[in-house]
Amino acid sequence: MPELPEVETVRRGLERWVARRTVAAAEVLHPRAVRRHTAGAGDFAGRLAGAEVAAVRRRGKYLWLPLFTGDGAAPSEALLAHLGMSGQLLVGEPGREREKHLRVRLTFADGGLDLRFVDQRTFGHLLVADLVPDAHGAPDETVPEPIRHIAPDPIEDAFDDAEFVRRLRRRRTGLKRALLDQSLISGVGNIYADEALWRAKLHGARPTETLTRAESERALAGAREVMALALAAGGTSFDRLYVNVNGESGYFDRSLEAYGREGQPCRRCGAPIRRDAFMNRSSFTCPVCQPRPRRARF
C-alpha cells in the first residue's frame, strides 16, 4: 500500500490492534524481507521477542513501532517497516491459513491476533533500528536512524512550507521528479504526484527553477488536498494488493482525476487525458489544463 494515505490507513489499524501489546516471537519466512537489518534475521527476531509496542508512528511511506524493552526507559529502538510496491501488514486470527507471500509473522504474548507482513514483490522490508533525535521535528522527537534523511510529509506538523518552496525552487530538475524525492517531501508517490499536479494545473516536466513561489505553493496544496481526500476514503486500491490491516480496500480510485485515465475526458475541461512514459513508469496529464513546458524535463 504504497503512498501516504494508504500507509496512514495501515498505521491507524496497527494503532488499534497492535499498540501496547507484547511480542512473543518473530518468525522470518523469507530472508529478503529483513535484508536491511544488517545483523541478520536471528538478531531481528531476538530484538523483537519480549518487546512491547509503545506506539505506531509514520513519516511519509515509512511506519515504525517504538519498542519498550522492559527496563522502564523510553524506547531506544523501533521496528521500522516499508511496504515497497506490494507489502501488506495484516492482523488476524493466529491459526488462519498462511498467505502465499507471507514473509514475516509476529505473535503476541496475549495469544491474540497476530501481525503478518505479506509482500508479493519483496521490495518492502522490516528492520529493527535505533531511534535518534529528529532533525526536522520537535527537540524531543525521535526517528529511526535509517530514515533520518527523509523529509517530513505534508500532513505532519514538522513540515515547513516555506522551507519546501525554497528548496524546490533551488533544484534543477523536473517538478514531478522533485515531488517524488523523499528527501525533499515524503509520502508522495506516482499516483498522488499526478493528482497533485492535475489539481495545481502544472505539468510534471516543468523545470523546478522556473516555478514561481505561487506555483510551488499550488503544487504543495494539491498534494495536501488530494492526500487528505484519499485518506478519508481509506486510500486507493485497484486490486487486492492494497488493503488495510483487516484486508479491506479503500475506494479513492473512483475519485482519481488523472492517474490511470488515459484517453478519458478531463473532468475540468473535457480534453482526453494523456499518458507519457516517465522514469520507467507512467505519467498522466491533461494536455489543456497542464500544458507541457517548452523546455520539458522529461
Place this chain on the structure above:
DNA sequence: CAGCGTACCTGTAAGC
C-alpha cells in the same frame, strides 16, 4: 554533490 538510470522481484494482462 546533485541528478539520473538501472536493478531488485512476482504477477497479471495484452499482444501475437
Place this chain on the structure above:
DNA sequence: TGCTTACAGGTACGCT
C-alpha cells in the same frame, strides 16, 4: 492455447 512483452503503488545504489 501458449509464448513473449509491457507494466504495476518504491527505493537504493552506482555512475556522470
